[in-house]
Amino acid sequence: MKLLCFSLVTLFVASAAMAKDVTYVCRLDVPVSQQWVPSQIAILHTEGSETAVVNDPIIVYFLKKPATAKVAADNPQRITFTWELPRVRNTAGQETPRFLYRASYFKKTGKVSISATPAGYPNNFNAFGTCKLG
Structure with a gap:
């Protein structure tokens, strides 16, 4: 039993150590x-993680720190991250309770x-670009 527990702990630690950090700079x-x-x-x-850390000038302005994103999809074609900003106010003073963000990185093209x-x-704002992986 001790050997089994030790083996499971070792396997867990080894698999966590093998996980690779990927930075998308887009x-x-x-x-x-x-x-x-x-x-x-x-x-x-x-x-392999279900979350990520995301940062951009809009997040810095409203949150003053990076946001936590969820992995909404991860397959051979793409990885998609979602996050939100609470209580966003525009320059006209209009406030929305949440702004929902979704970023999809297409693995084969780097877009x-x-x-x-x-x-x-009903508004939806969109933009496209490219990412470098680090």
Whole structure:
């Protein structure tokens, strides 16, 4: 029994140690009408993890620290991250309870697509770009 427990602990530690951190550093071409999407973004994800850390100028402005993202999809074609910003106020003073973000990185092309949607509104902001992996 002790040997089995030791083996399981060793296997768990070894598999965690083998997990690889991937940093996505992305630049996007953001039209003026789509300014709720950042022109640059960094995402740190440990392969196999269900969460990631995401940071961009919009997150820094509203949260003052990186946000936690969830992995919504991870397959041979793409990996998709989702996160939200609570209580966002625009320059006109309008406030939305949450802004929902979704970033999809396409593994074969290195391209990225990001959408931003204010919860409760029909608006949708989108931009596209490329990422370098580190």
